[in-house]
Amino acid sequence: MSKLNGLSTLIIFLIVLSGCQTEYTSTISGSIDYVGSADIFISKQPVHYKYAPKKHFPVTVNEEGNFSLSLPIDSTQLIKFNVNEQTYPVVAEPAQPLKLNISFSHFPDSVSVSGYPKPWDQSYSDYRNKLKPIQQKINNAIPDFREGKQTNITDLYKKRYQIAKKHLFNTPLVDIYYKAVGEYLVKELEEVTYQRTKPDISPKSRRKQILEEAQELNFFTFESLHSQRAGIRDFTNAFANTFGVEDSLEEKYGQELMQYDIKRLGYETLDSARRSVLQYIDQRKAKAYAKMYLVAERIGEMSLEVATPSYKNYLKKYENYPKYTSFLKSFYSQIKKVSPGQPAVPFTLPNKNEEMVSMEDYEGRYVLLDFWASWCIPCLDEFPHMKDLYNKYSRDQFEILAISIEEDSVRWRQSLQQFKNPWPQLYGGNGFQQETFRTYRGGGIPFYILVGPDGKIVRYNDARPSFNLPKLLDSLITPKQ
Incomplete structure (x- = not known):
């Protein structure tokens, strides 16, 4: 056999092998x-x-x-x-x-x-049986924990990961152990946030201790980060919250703020704190995964003007991780399509009378799209402020379209009777998979989009009825006399 024929045979074999692997x-x-x-x-x-x-x-x-x-x-x-x-x-x-x-x-x-x-199912069964009493104690302690009271909740979370290590560490179910470690560390950081004003608590000292403990538990490896519910996101957010940004902003604005208000208004401090965690990640693959999460959160929660520099830098630095860069390119493109200045997403949904309502029916006026559900307490808290705005402007100038993502249409109809909001009520259903909500790339509710008279997006989820929307509308619309 000639060298050329041998090389051709090898190439064909590798192609076939590659095809089989997929x-x-x-x-x-x-x-x-x-x-x-x-x-x-x-x-x-x-x-x-x-x-x-x-x-x-x-x-x-x-x-x-x-x-x-x-x-x-x-x-x-x-x-x-x-x-x-x-x-x-x-x-x-x-x-x-x-x-x-x-x-x-x-x-x-x-x-x-x-x-x-091997009997991995039995290992998992043993783990769950040992976990049940611990989880019940955690559930009982959570309310006091969130109020900043002294609890043993971090000790309970430590027992969770220790139980997982005993039963699952030497099995392919080890991801459950890594995930439990991450949840324990997040709870430690949350404890610092909830108790940071107490005289015997030093947030700076505790942050240092928790970071050292995270290193000892190999939290910053790819295997560990990939096992978490949300990559590095929960840990870095909990870490950033220990700096007291929420307290400072609420003192400045004189009112309780929602999380997405805090994320935008305190962006520079919070982002700096989140990025400081990256220095503890040594593996390039782990750092690529962690940074992908931070860039995605920036794209999803901040304006593209803020998100674009880090997005472009990531694509250049981690081009050899096509799975991550492809995802970010797709997500960035989708967010760009629903950014201010772009046409509003067209939709047609039924109202409470089963009549079909379209976005185009309201051209010529400002329209606030409110994605909500009856189980979302922050959504309900906004209703009194929305009613004030609704009465302040005429219907030929301003309208609210409520789009419920409630999965149970019966519950939706019951909530309409309960709240009696006067603006048009549309039913989307299907939870967070609701088509219009997904097209707008909504991440949580309440979720607000302000559309202008020309049918183009004016503001994307950064104007809230109880906070900055009244001032914004006053700059755009003349109130009723």
């Missing part, structure tokens, strides 16, 4: 004793917990209670089997079939898995 699947099958109207699906971790598309795979259960699903898997990874709001972690491997036996009424405490090379 076609691996893991078959998840099994039985469940009851389904009813349950929402059952398998989920894989997205690039970003809030801004990236969800990786959900619906599970269809037949009349006999059996199901089977093939998942694309290119490496061993932890996936989640979901029944309504409850989840069960599953170790999926390429070409490795697994069978789950599930008792619906006791899920996720009643799952057995066939196909594991």
